Amino acid sequence: DAGVIQSPRHEVTEMGQEVTLRCKPISGHDYLFWYRQTMMRGLELLIYFNNNVPIDDSGMPEDRFSAKMPNASFSTLKIQPSEPRDSAVYFCASRTSGVETQYFGPGTRLLVL
Amino acid sequence: KQEVTQIPAALSVPEGENLVLNCSFTDSAIYNLQWFRQDPGKGLTSLLLIQSSQREQTSGRLNASLDKSSGRSTLYIAASQPGDSATYLCAVSSSRLTFGEGTQLTVNP
Numbered sequence: 057d058a059g060v061i062q063s064p065r066h067e068v069t070e071m072g073q074e075v076t077l078r079c080k081p082i083s084g085h086d087y088l089f090w091y092r093q094t095m096m097r098g099l100e101l102l103i104y105f106n107n108n109v110p111i112d113d114s115g116m117p118e119d120r121f122s123a124k125m126p127n128a129s130f131s132t133l134k135i136q137p138s139e140p141r142d143s144a145v146y147f148c149a150s151r152t153s154g155v156e157t158q159y160f161g162p163g164t165r166l167l168v169l
Numbered sequence: 170k171q172e173v174t175q176i177p178a179a180l181s182v183p184e185g186e187n188l189v190l191n192c193s194f195t196d197s198a199i200y201n202l203q204w205f206r207q208d209p210g211k212g213l214t215s216l217l218l219i220q221s222s223q224r225e226q227t228s229g230r231l232n233a234s235l236d237k238s239s240g241r242s243t244l245y246i247a248a249s250q251p252g253d254s255a256t257y258l259c260a261v262s263s264s265r266l267t268f269g270e271g272t273q274l275t276v277n278p
Binding site: 104160165 | 171200201203205210211212213214218220242258262265266267268269270271
């Protein structure tokens, strides 16, 4: 298995632009998680899905952030409009029911200028 | 709200030394505790997972212990190697997975 796949790996954009991050979970995994990692706040859970349904989005910082999972093999995290404080590494992770171990993707490093 | 603290923030040791990384958490009502490794510029790799009913887990040179009542876990690394150099994160699962800020380990040859 290729593991969790994220794209792009790096993104540089200007303030005010829309940013879309993509994630393909491991095949057969029914849980998908989006995390953000910064030096100041460490690793934070933004939102997670179970069977494509958002279960807990309390970590989403504000309305500028939205996440979707249209099918079991694809999820997006969108920031519109982006701001410099959104600069961080965004990780996607997945796991299967009954197994607590999460498998992380390589992350998307986002820089908003 | 669950809070996870890791001590020390950074650690530098000579190759071959045994070492202990510490993790503490504020809410003992947890499902499990996990230790992850993160290499620079990479994602996280799960090392060990301890269920709340367990006291320890071992994998090779790694041994993790859990004392739920005191809100503490330790990760013991035996005979450290330069390849062990990475950031080690502790994560506690209650209503959600909450991470500590990590211990940055450097093993010097």
